Amino acid sequence: MTAIDRRGFLTATAALFAASGLPWPGGAAAAEAGRYFVNACAAEDGSTLTRIFDDSGHVVATVPLPGRGHGAARRPGRREVVAFARRPEHFAVAFDPLSAMHPRRFDAPEGRHFYGHGVFSRDGRWLFACENDYDNARGCIGVYDASAGYRREGELEATDIGPHELVLLSDGRTLAVANGGIQTHPSRRREKLNIDTMQPSLAYIDSQSGALLEKYRAPQAMHQASIRHLAAAPDDTIGFVMQYEGPRNNLVPLVGFHRRGEGALTLPEAGEATLKAMRQYCGSAAMDVSGRVLAASAPRGGTITFWSVAERRYLGGLGLGDGCGVAASGEPGGFLASSGYGKLVHHNALTGETAPLNDPAAAPVAWDNHMLALTL
């Protein structure tokens, strides 16, 4: 799908909404159709929230969360977003992103906790959520029926430990899953229990049958590079980003690409200076609206890196202290990025233009790891 096609698709989606008769909320500012962003955060008083803002940084809604949030998923066909707890917590909260009214909480079942990411089926009925079956050191994907109040209907095998983030491919059926490979147990909080033996993978799983379609690992020398986050281009090229748990003086690639059918993962050379600047750790991944640029944030290095999807090579970076959340803005090459220091920035990786977003009315917050973009 080209950028123009995609924009046309999005416009059509907005029109569908208008026709669906869903009530727009009363607030005039919130009634605008357009592009919005969801990012969990912590307020100065320590309370945990998720905020919804527009592309100028103006906050349209704030939803209190029972604990620190992590990723979020947009429910297709509805004005609904699910915000997930940060591991090892159990909660998820579904809400209307424009009104923040009537948030509905649901929880991972006994013996499971959320990893913090999920994705909906294209019809908006099923929510697939990455979960830890911690007593069995097994990764799974919980399947929740959104039409039945997010009742958990079953689960799919993630096929490896630590499924952290997943995306749905353009066939509307295949899930690409980043299996981080790191074993944890809530009784040991966030301690990593299998660093010596971890085996991360990128797995393609049939969301309907649960069958493993294909699975890929980086070369064994890189088995301590946890494949943690990913994003898909419209042509289903996956960009994935990693966190390296090996010796600190061993520089390894942290960003990779793959498209189904290719025999191996592509791990582009980035150069020593870039790898050093990323400090062995990527925090989140996002694809721009055109599918031409992958953004990989490296909060420990205080940099957001940008990669050409077609050429699978490093393009450049943007300095942003503790910057982690990143999501596609509406323009080709454009991203919004957020930081733990409370900053929101727009950056276009193709033009090099950077503009901070400031909503003077917004109380300062520390933005948490992930940003979700959605068009309403």
Next chain:
Amino acid sequence: MLIGRKLKRTVALALLAGGLAVPQAHAQTQIQTQTQTQSGDPVLDYAALNAALVDDYVLPRYAAFAEATAALEASLTRACADGRADAAESGEAYNAAMDAWMGVQHLRFGPSELFLRTERIEFWPDKRGTVARHLAQMLSEADPHALETVVFANGSVAVQGFPALERLLFDSDAATWTTPFACQLTVAIGGNLKTIAAGLLADWQGGDVAYADVIRGAAEGNERYFDAKEASLEFAKALRGAILLVQDYKLGRPLGKEAGSARDTRAESWRSGRSLRNVLLNLKAAQALYEGGGNGISFSSMAREHPQGAELDRVISAALERLIAAVEAQPSSLVVALQAPDGWAKLDAIRVEARQLLELMGGPLSEVLELPMGFNSYDGD
């Protein structure tokens, strides 16, 4: 309120408006590295900071801990000559060793991560009453074999350190606890603490671990540290960790959300009446870690030399000073402090101030020092 919220905002706004604003980076330009900061910013000399902290902070403190635990063991051994140990005889040595422990408790990296040392020195918080359970079991079995050095060190961590010793010395009303075996147990704990403390010091100084060299050599990159900056981040996290420990565990847990829900027995070392002395010493350790010794390089001096850091440094130094004064004005015992009519409110105010200090550290200070102690990069996912 010790730290004016308005002032804090002013500092934050100054940071936003100043040289730390997002740089204009072009897609094809090289990313700035951590030491090549923007024009006008001083170079942050992490390697020099690390060297100063190892020599002037870490090593002397672990040496003091080793010395104090050796003295504790000697005192317990002497006291046990008559088959009875109690606070009258060994309380002073216990308190001196605890004082030294409070000076290094927040250094939770490197040698302290090895061999469960931190947990063996002090199994706390003990949310499930494990110390009492394992101690009762050990006393009822009264098996001398269990006190042999290696067996003891490999047994339950809950009976190996200060919390078990504190019960034996300060909570020994029960006749079963004042037995010759109980006395030998105090000696075993003393010997164990001495061995752990000596091991900590030795592992910093040399041997296979040689952690002082690991920190000093971080500038070239090694298995533990990416570079000198990452080693400095370890100290920065310890600084924040000390305040977090005070705010969250040492005050937050016993105080609860309101005066009615306070639980003084959740406090650390409440039996020996030194919960707030612990807090005081933690805060002093944090202050020393922040301000360094004399004219040398420190977190404080690095912040002060930053164009946007002078005011921030003043605010943080003043906050530490006032927190310490506020705790000094309290009795050593949190149990006693809570009995005062406004006791809870005063301690709660200290907790609130500590949290505000944490926010300054996680936000503006992290930003000025380019050492993210705060959020995304601190705890990752």
